[in-house]
Amino acid sequence: MCQNHGVAYIKPGVVEVQSIEYPKLALGDRKCEHGVILQIVSTNICGSDQHMVRGRTTAPAGLVLGHEITGLVIEAGRDVEFIKVGDLVSVPFNIACGRCRNCKVGQTGICLNVNPSRPGAAYGYVDMGGWVGGQAEYVLVPYADFNLLKFPDKDQAMAKIRDLTLLSDIFPTGYHGAVTAGVGPGSIVYVAGAGPVGLACAASCHLLGAAVVIVGDMIPERLEQAKSFGCEIVDLRKETPLSEQIAEIIGVPEVDCAVDCVGFEARGHGSDAGVERPATVLNAIMSITRAGGALGIPGLYVTGDPGAADDAAKEGSLSIRIGLGWAKSHSFYTGQCPVMKYHRQLMNAILYDKIQIAKAVNVEVISLDKAPKGYQDFDKGAAKKFVIDPHGMIPN
Missing domain, CATH: 3.40.50.720 (NAD(P)-binding Rossmann-like Domain)
Structure with missing residues (x-):
């Protein structure tokens, strides 16, 4: 069994990198055949995470943070038809079923089926369905065919990964x-x-x-x-x-x-x-x-x-x-940005050099163990976007 580590909220002002459970293709007691397991290539610290870490929400201690995820598919459920093992994908921070009334009209930020408390869900966020966050080494992504944006050329994408990592949230938002x-x-x-x-x-x-x-x-x-x-x-x-x-x-x-x-x-x-x-x-x-x-x-x-x-x-x-x-x-x-409404077009804007979004937001790549310091620096107002590279895959 592979090991997994993630960034957990401990108490106001404190996060820690902890050993966490390796994800399974399961939702509670039932199989998640529509899901995939990702090896995370990049995962970003967001200002929304910072609200929780400051103690300004009702986030519980131990919550694994992170809703801005880009990764490699390493396992797929039997019902996943169009996403394949080995694909490099961007994960919208909104978790959406693709089947409900809101998803069918593109309102994926307020999916009706992925959060028992209210419409809308996200990875690693308070009151957003209890989904495990992606500031980690591996993560489960449900409804993979609907949610995931596959990059058409893996080598091209890795060359622009500092820009493409921002497609999961802040660029579309x-x-x-x-x-x-x-x-x-x-x-x-x-x-x-x-x-x-x-x-x-x-x-x-x-x-x-x-x-x-x-x-x-x-x-x-x-x-x-x-x-x-x-x-x-x-x-x-x-x-x-x-x-x-x-x-x-x-x-x-x-x-x-x-x-x-x-x-x-x-x-x-x-x-x-x-x-x-x-x-x-x-x-x-x-x-x-x-x-x-x-x-x-x-x-x-x-x-x-x-x-x-x-x-x-x-x-x-x-x-x-x-x-x-x-x-x-x-x-x-x-309200939440419905990421899927924009992410494909914005991906093309990046791939065809119409925008240098990583330069605009001043991306700085850090290792997973440096995430607590990244949170501290961000809280002090650093003019940077911290991108976590858990497996050392992002080229210098």
Whole structure:
């Protein structure tokens, strides 16, 4: 029997690499003939993981983390027809059955059959169905024919693996935020947050033809990373209001559309920069988006936040200026990205050199045993996307 090791959440601020069970083609007491076992080639640390590690969710101790997975198929159930042993594949972070009403219309982020608690599931995430995460050496992937994206040429894919590893989540998620905000040729767009998803969103805005992409953050290194691929920036630590900083860039204090890539741990702006204000980003993007504009909200919001500043925020109730959004006829688009809606097209954009997404988000490859330090550095605001290479397969 092969050994397996994974990154487990222990308590707030602490993760450990532990020996974990080697995956089986089984779901509880029944065989999982529609599933495959993957040897993981790359698996990424995500900002959503960081929410759990900070203790800002109800994640249980011992949860094996990781929902951004790329791997080699080493075993397949008898009902898997189109994915073969030896295939190199990208795994959408959404787990989807392919059979339910939502999956059949492409809403794979809210599959009805893979989580007994609520629609939608993910690997290694709190309240998302109890699926074992992929920050490990091996993992089970169910409904393989439906879920997995096979790379057409394994050697070509390995040469671009730093880019292709981002197809499991942050590239489609950033792209989804841009698409749902209505970004297109000539758009002027504001992206709130220069973490990996925000940077992926900004790069996606360029791919979609935006004329100006403005990125706001409080961490200088992340703002410099946004500037490195052609974004304008606003420093939200400044006392100058966001609208005035935008006007200094484009001549008017509003944009066509905006994307929230921060979520529920947002901080205030200016003198409130160190204070948690969970509704800050949503209210800010309403204030600077033109009447009739749209707001993409891929930033994570939760229904249970034990670390919130007040009782309302602990259950996801925020002081949002919905009256302002209503008065300006804004459209709001929230929820998990349905990765399969985009990942094949974005794969082609990578393979045919239309985007350098790993460069945009500043990928750094680390070994599995360095994952705890990766979490620590990411929590300090490192302007990097940490990609774990459990088997030493990613070329230098």
